[in-house]
Amino acid sequence: xxxxxxxxxxxxxxxxxxxxxxxxxxxxxxxxxxxxxxxxxxxxxxxxxxxxxxxxxxxxxxxxxxxxxxxxxxxxxxxxxxxxxxxxxxxxxxxxxxxxxxxxxxxxxxxxxxxxxxxxxxxxxxxxxxxxxxxxxxxxxxxxxxxxxxxxxxxxxxxxxxxxxxxxxxxxxxxxxxxxxxxxxxxxxxxxxxxxxxxxxxxxxxxxxxxxxxxxxxxxxxxxxxxxxxxxxxxxxxxxxxxxxxxxxxxxxxxxxxxxxxxxxxxxxxxxxxxxxxxxxxxxxxxxxxxxxxxxxxxxxxxxxxxxxxxxxxxxxxxxxxxxxxxxxxxxxxxxxxxxxxxxxxxxxxxxxxxxxxxxxxxxxxxxxxxxxxxxxxxxxxxxxxxxxxxxxxxxxxxxxxxxxxxxxxxxxxxxxxxxxxxxxxxxxxxxxxxxxxxxxxxxxxxxxxxxxxxxxxxxxxxxxxxxxxxxxxxxxxxxxxxxxx
Numbered sequence: 414x415x416x417x418x419x420x421x422x423x424x425x426x427x428x429x430x431x432x433x434x435x436x437x438x439x440x441x442x443x444x445x446x447x448x449x450x451x452x453x454x455x456x457x458x459x460x461x462x463x464x465x466x467x468x469x470x471x472x473x474x475x476x477x478x479x480x481x482x483x484x485x486x487x488x489x490x491x492x493x494x495x496x497x498x499x500x501x502x503x504x505x506x507x508x509x510x511x512x513x514x515x516x517x518x519x520x521x522x523x524x525x526x527x528x529x530x531x532x533x534x535x536x537x538x539x540x541x542x543x544x545x546x547x548x549x550x551x552x553x554x555x556x557x558x559x560x561x562x563x564x565x566x567x568x569x570x571x572x573x574x575x576x577x578x579x580x581x582x583x584x585x586x587x588x589x590x591x592x593x594x595x596x597x598x599x600x601x602x603x604x605x606x607x608x609x610x611x612x613x614x615x616x617x618x619x620x621x622x623x624x625x626x627x628x629x630x631x632x633x634x635x636x637x638x639x640x641x642x643x644x645x646x647x648x649x650x651x652x653x654x655x656x657x658x659x660x661x662x663x664x665x666x667x668x669x670x671x672x673x674x675x676x677x678x679x680x681x682x683x684x685x686x687x688x689x690x691x692x693x694x695x696x697x698x699x700x701x702x703x704x705x706x707x708x709x710x711x712x713x714x715x716x717x718x719x720x721x722x723x724x725x726x727x728x729x730x731x732x733x734x735x736x737x738x739x740x741x742x743x744x745x746x747x748x749x750x751x752x753x754x755x756x757x758x759x760x761x762x763x764x765x766x767x768x769x770x771x772x773x774x775x776x777x778x779x780x781x782x783x784x785x786x787x788x789x790x791x792x793x794x795x796x797x798x799x800x801x802x803x804x805x806x807x808x809x810x811x812x813x814x815x816x817x818x819x820x821x822x823x824x825x826x827x828x829x830x831x832x833x834x835x836x837x838x839x840x841x842x843x844x845x846x847x848x849x850x851x852x853x854x855x856x857x858x859x860x861x862x863x864x865x866x867x868x869x870x871x872x873x874x875x876x877x878x879x880x881x882x883x884x885x886x887x888x889x890x891x892x893x894x895x896x897x898x899x
Contacts, residue, residue, distance in 0.1 A: 416503045416538070417450060418443050421495075421511070422593040423518045424474040426466035430517035431771045432848055434464050436476045438491070439590030440498050445616070447602050455591050456494060457485030461819060462885055463837040465849045468857045468878055474588050475870070477877045487820060489790070492522040500533035505540045505619075509573050509597045512543040512713050513641075524773045525812060527789040534712075540620060544601050545571060546716035547615045549639040551604050553650040553731055554722055558607025568645055576600055619714040621664070627717045628655045628666050628709050635671055635742050637723055639716040642707060643670070647731045652720050652738045653707070657751040660759040664712040667754050670705035671738040675745050678704055683756045690757065706754070768846055769811035782806055789813065797824035837889050851891065854882055 421440035427433025441453040460466060460478040471477055485491065499506045499519065508515045520530040534541050548571055552561050560579040562570045570576075573596055577584035582599045586592040605612040618624070627636045635652050643649045651670040659665035669678065678686065681704075689697065689704040697703060709715050720738075728735050765775060778786075782804045789802055797817055804810050817824050818833040825833065840848045858875050861867065867875075885891075 416445055416505065417501075418445065418447075418507050418542075419498055419501070419504050420594050420598050421499070421506065421508050421515065422590045422597070423515050424476060424588060424590050425470060425518060426460065426464075426476075426478070427470050427849065428467070429847075430514065430521050431766075431773065432464070433467065433470070434458065434461055434488070435491070435518055435522060436460070436466075436470075436474060436481050436485075437590045438495055439594045440495065441591075441594050441598065442498070442504075443598065447598060447605060449598075453591055453594070454494065454498060456491060457481045458491040459485040459487050461488065462888060463840050465841070465851065465854050465882070465885065466878065467849055468854065468861055468875060471874050471878055472861070472871050475874065477874055478881045479877055488522065489526045489816075489820060492519075492526050492528065493790075495519065496523060496528055496533060500536070500539065502537035503539065504533075505542050506534070507542040507544060509593065509600075510543065510545045512541065516541060521770075521773055525770055525816070527786045527809075527812070527816065529778075529783070529786065530773060540714075542616065542619045542714045544597065544604075545641070546639045546714075547604060547612065548576065548600065549641070549649045550615060550716045550718075551608055551611060553639060553648045554637075554727055555608040555611050556730075559603055569648055571641075571649075573597065573600070614718070615716060618717075621711045624709075624711045624715060624717055627719065628668065628711065628715075630655050630658060630666060633746060635720040635738065637718045637720050638668075638709065640707070647672070647733060650731050650733075651705075652723060652733060652735075653709070654742055654745055655709070656706075656745070657754040659708060660755040662708075662710075665708045665710050667758060668707050668709050669745070670707070671741045671745075672733060673702075673705050673741070675741050677702065678706075678750065679745075679748055683753050686753070687757045706757075708758075766847060768840075769808045770815065771847065772808050775808065776806070778804075778806055778809070782809065785809075789816070792821075794821050794824055797821045834889065838891065841885065841889060841891060851882055851886055855879070858882070 419440055419442050421438065423435045424437040425433050425435050435458045437455070437457050439453060439455045442450040444450060457476070457480070459482050466478050486494070498504070506516070523530040533539060551559060552569065562575040562579040564570045573593060574584055574587040577596045577600065580600070580603060582596060582603070584592060584596040633655055635654050637650065638653045639650050641649055643651050651672060653668045654671050655666050655668050657667045659667060669675065686704055689702065690706050692703070694703045709717065723731070723733060723735065725735070766772060785802055785804055792800070792802070802813060804813070814829060814833060817829070840846055841851050844850055844853065858879050862872065862875055
């Protein structure tokens with residue numbers, strides 16, 4: 414069985430994968446020479462009544478909840494079809510900004526519907542990739558043969574629609590999933606044609622083993638890195654040094670941008686370093702510098718290469734001082750910062766959600782519980798009525814209540830139904846849970862409708878969303894919101 418690339422894209426009802434639901438998916442398989450294999454998969458996902466669509470998301474995609482309800486699949490069947498494609502042996506799942514967004518949508522959808530959220534990424538020779546950093550690396554290292562758009566001078570744009578427009582690539586319906594997939598493949602073909610060696614290098618060195626040889630904690634040698642988290646003034650590129658392993662995430666390495674003076678990192682205590690790492694530059698007091706530490710995740714197909722790829726010509730293009738980087742590397746090589754850095758990253762101020770659907774990263778499911786995943790997915794209404802499925806991991810018992818209520822509501826006991834309706838009411842009205850509430854949605858719709866330049870089509874979408882909002886308020890008997898027509 415040959416290796417293949419499965420190019421895919423989601424459209425969603427919001428921007429937060431742990432909360433917002435997918436509305437549409439498109440996928441298309443190619444070989445490693447980018448020849449198309451088979452037919453595309455294009456499917457819609459039915460909305461869930463207790464999770465509200467964001468008005469701005471509906472305007473961007475043009476997909477209303479009514480359209481997705483009419484033409485879509487229930488989420489379990491929707492993600493099952495996607496999982497079948499992505500878990501096909503020797504498949505590399507790939508997209509545009511997919512590791513940061515689409516893969517998260519996949520993981521949370523698998524998690525909510527009792528699939529293993531990670532297995533398809535590594536089992537049976539499978540992997541994942543994201544070509545947004547291939548594009549960044551191409552502009553940084555070998556820009557010839559591709560037109561590179563800017564938002565304004567000195568501010569490079571890597572928006573897919575800007576790249577396709579600049580390069581004369583058909584992209585007729587940006588934010589339509591299949592249109593985005595075909596445009597992504599076309600951009601990949603352009604890079605492969607213009608810079609074949611770079612394309613092949615990035616593709617072949619996407620895996621953990623290859624990345625770990627470059628981001629090497631044994632040698633601490635400098636390496637070249639591209640990421641949207643780096644400075645646009647350097648075309649999102651840097652020469653970095655691996656400093657220490659992350660204290661809790663075995664796939665993350667703590668690194669520093671060698672363009673900056675390391676004296677602050679060496680001299681400051683862990684608390685001050687933490688403040689200067691995790692506070693945005695604009696939120697720091699005047700004349701207080703951020704410390705440019707960055708995690709490089711070995712399992713997220715980061716764009717890394719030996720620092721030798723940055724010659725004098727590239728360094729000038731990226732505004733990187735090679736001599737300064739060398740001096741800073743030598744300076745850091747004389748001190749041991751591992752203990753201090755691990756202390757910085759071991760103390761998280763992140764407050765997790767109490768909502769089970771948002772708790773994917775709270776831990777791995779135990780081996781004892783794993784067989785239950787298949788059993789729940791295979792269960793019928795009769796099975797849910799006559800059999801109790803119990804997980805030792807309480808997150809999954811909470812997920813199970815939602816799953817039964819949404820897809821097997823007749824199996825609920827009176828107590829379960831009462832709990833479910835309470836949970837829905839909380840999600841729809843309590844802003845502290847992180848979900849878009851009915852009042853927030855209605856306020857946003859009203860603000861958008863006041864725009865005198867709003868198109869007829871956009872106004873129609875917002876009116877449909879307004880009707881949906883009223884239906885939800887009525888369904889869950891939220892009396893104070895039923896009659897608040899906008």
